[in-house]
Amino acid sequence: xxxxxxxxxxxxxxxxxxxxxxxxxxxxxxxxxxxxxxxxxxxxxxxxxxxxxxxxxxxxxxxxxxxxxxxxxxxxxxxxxxxxxxxxxxxxxxxxxxxxxxxxxxxxxxxxxxxxxxxxxxxxxxxxxxxxxxxxxxxxxxxxxxxxxxxxxxxxxxxxxxxxxxxxxxxxxxxxxxxxxxxxxxxxxxxxxxxxxxxxxxxxxxxxxxxxxxxxxxxxxx
Amino acid sequence: xxxxxxxxxxxxxxxxxxxxxxxxxxxxxxxxxxxxxxxxxxxxxxxxxxxxxxxxxxxxxxxxxxxxxxxxxxxxxxxxxxxxxxxxxxxxxxxxxxxxxxxxxxxxxxxxxxxxxxxxxxxxxxxxxxxxxxxxxxxxxxxxxxxxxxxxxxxxxxxxxxxxxxxxxxxxxxxxxxxxxxxxxxxxxxxxxxxxxxxxxxxxxxxxxxxxxxxxxxxxxxxxxxxxxxxxxxxxxxxxxxxxxxxxxxxxxxxxxxxxxxxxxxxxxxxxxxxxxx
Numbered sequence: 001x002x003x004x005x006x007x008x009x010x011x012x013x014x015x016x017x018x019x020x021x022x023x024x025x026x027x028x029x030x031x032x033x034x035x036x037x038x039x040x041x042x043x044x045x046x047x048x049x050x051x052x053x054x055x056x057x058x059x060x061x062x063x064x065x066x067x068x069x070x071x072x073x074x075x076x077x078x079x080x081x082x083x084x085x086x087x088x089x090x091x092x093x094x095x096x097x098x099x100x101x102x103x104x105x106x107x108x109x110x111x112x113x114x115x116x117x118x119x120x121x122x123x124x125x126x127x128x129x130x131x132x133x134x135x136x137x138x139x140x141x142x143x144x145x146x147x148x149x150x151x152x153x154x155x156x157x158x159x160x161x162x163x164x165x166x167x168x169x170x171x172x173x174x175x176x177x178x179x180x181x182x183x184x185x186x187x188x189x190x191x192x193x194x195x196x197x198x199x200x201x202x203x204x205x206x207x208x209x210x211x212x213x214x215x216x217x218x219x220x221x222x
Numbered sequence: 223x224x225x226x227x228x229x230x231x232x233x234x235x236x237x238x239x240x241x242x243x244x245x246x247x248x249x250x251x252x253x254x255x256x257x258x259x260x261x262x263x264x265x266x267x268x269x270x271x272x273x274x275x276x277x278x279x280x281x282x283x284x285x286x287x288x289x290x291x292x293x294x295x296x297x298x299x300x301x302x303x304x305x306x307x308x309x310x311x312x313x314x315x316x317x318x319x320x321x322x323x324x325x326x327x328x329x330x331x332x333x334x335x336x337x338x339x340x341x342x343x344x345x346x347x348x349x350x351x352x353x354x355x356x357x358x359x360x361x362x363x364x365x366x367x368x369x370x371x372x373x374x375x376x377x378x379x380x381x382x383x384x385x386x387x388x389x390x391x392x393x394x395x396x397x398x399x400x401x402x403x404x405x406x407x408x409x410x411x412x413x414x415x416x417x418x419x420x421x422x423x424x425x426x427x428x429x430x431x432x433x434x435x436x437x438x439x440x441x442x443x444x445x446x447x448x449x450x451x452x453x454x455x456x457x458x459x460x461x462x463x464x465x466x467x468x469x470x471x472x473x474x475x476x477x478x479x480x481x482x483x484x485x486x487x488x489x490x491x492x493x494x495x496x497x498x499x500x
Contacts (some may be wrong), residue, residue: 035250043322045287051320052321052323052324052350054364055352056323056349056350057352060349060370060376061370067362110355110412113412115407117410117414117415118410118411121439121440121441122436122438125438131291155323176327184225197430197476198430198431199428200289200476201449201472201476202426202427202449204246204472205292205448205449205468205472205474206290207242207292207475208246208250208471209291211246212464212468216306219387221251222251
């Protein structure tokens with residue numbers, strides 16, 4: 001694995017700076033330099049994935065045990081993996097279903113386990129006390145029973161309204177149900193707004209990182 | 223857009239890009255210090271590392287590449303710094319993106335040189351794995367048997383002093399993942415219930431809102447909210463690094479966006495009014 005010094009070499013920094021400026025040139029307009037560096041970037045990422053897959057996964061975990069340590073059962077894994085490619089032959093494509101079926105069975109079992117451990121604690125935690133006693137206040141939190149109670153009430157209110165919105169088994173003609181569903185949709189909009197705001201912040205952070213790279217690592221202005 | 227609209231609806235977009243760039247550059251050059259409130263989730267992340275026992279291993283999982291390094295790199299850097307300040311043993315592991323293991327190795331080497339951390343004794347790189355679920359399930363049973371060798375010297379893990387006393391995930395004190403994807407579901411689904419280790423997550427800002435349900439349920443102990451979370455962590459460590467400097471242009475850029483959205487909406491309103499009068 002290359003060391004840190006390899007990556008901060010002046011040639012690497014210059015290549016990074018030229019690549020950054022070339023990709024930013026799209027802001028002005030579409031151009032050939034942008035296209036060239038876009039292809040270089042995609043090619044580098046793809047090449048890097050192939051190289052790492054061999055050096056980190058296939059080489060040490062499959063090739064070395066099979067050919068250097070004589071652990072021949074690893075050859076069966078290659079045979080099983082190659083079954084996927086029979087999908088390209090009309091005559092032999094039925095064999096690919098064995099590999100796909102095994103993979104789907106593995107994924108389904110996994111999904112069952114993760115769904116249970118993912119959602120059950122959240123469902124349990126959604127049962128919140130609306131009348132809070134002093135012994136339920138977390139130590140050192142500085143919160144009050146009224147504050148926690150109001151927070152829990154708001155949580156339950158939002159959860160019920162949002163769940164109502166997603167209840168499609170009957171037409172929502174009842175005024176109370178319709179109002180609850182509308183409120184739920186409004187609450188969802190708040191959540192989407194928060195996600196959009198976070199997305200904008202993430203993009204700003206990426207821009208700032210690149211500008212800092214140009215100013216600090218390349219031009220040594222700061 | 224009609225040429226007859228209000229002038230505010232016809233601003234050339236290059237001026238807007240120029241204004242954004244100017245704000246970012248000025249914000250980075252002029253150190254304007256804006257107040258930063260430390261969130262409870264960042265505090266819990268910090269406290270998980272601060273209270274980690276020294277006889278257990280901290281697992282640092284990375285799943286990010288050059289495309290999100292603006293957020294994930296400072297997050298990883300500040301937490302590695304904290305680990306080394308406390309002289310805690312740690313192991314790196316990477317999933318999902320092939321670049322993740324190299325970038326994490328680079329960061330760890332930078333900090334190791336400063337804090338005199340020795341590879342194999344104080345820290346180790348367990349390498350990159352493509353199969354997240356299979357690897358995590360294996361690590362729940364036995365880490366050495368699942369991962370076998372390290373990523374740098376390709377020697378058996380059992381030979382390294384840093385792995386002494388580490389059999390499976392129960393021997394970890396903290397699991398910290400720095401990620402640009404939704405990998406937390408694999409950790410929560412397959413690992414968190416099998417260990418007492420605090421699971422802390424540092425996602426990009428895009429992903430952070432969806433994690434609050436997991437923080438509320440206690441499945442995730444602490445979280446760093448993108449670059450803001452990294453700046454909060456730096457503040458708790460009394461450090462003034464890149465994120466402390468970068469958080470000012472982030473705030474200024476968001477203010478600019480508020481102003482532009484306001485102007486754009488006013489422009490639309492004024493155009494409609496003009497059309498109504500004509």
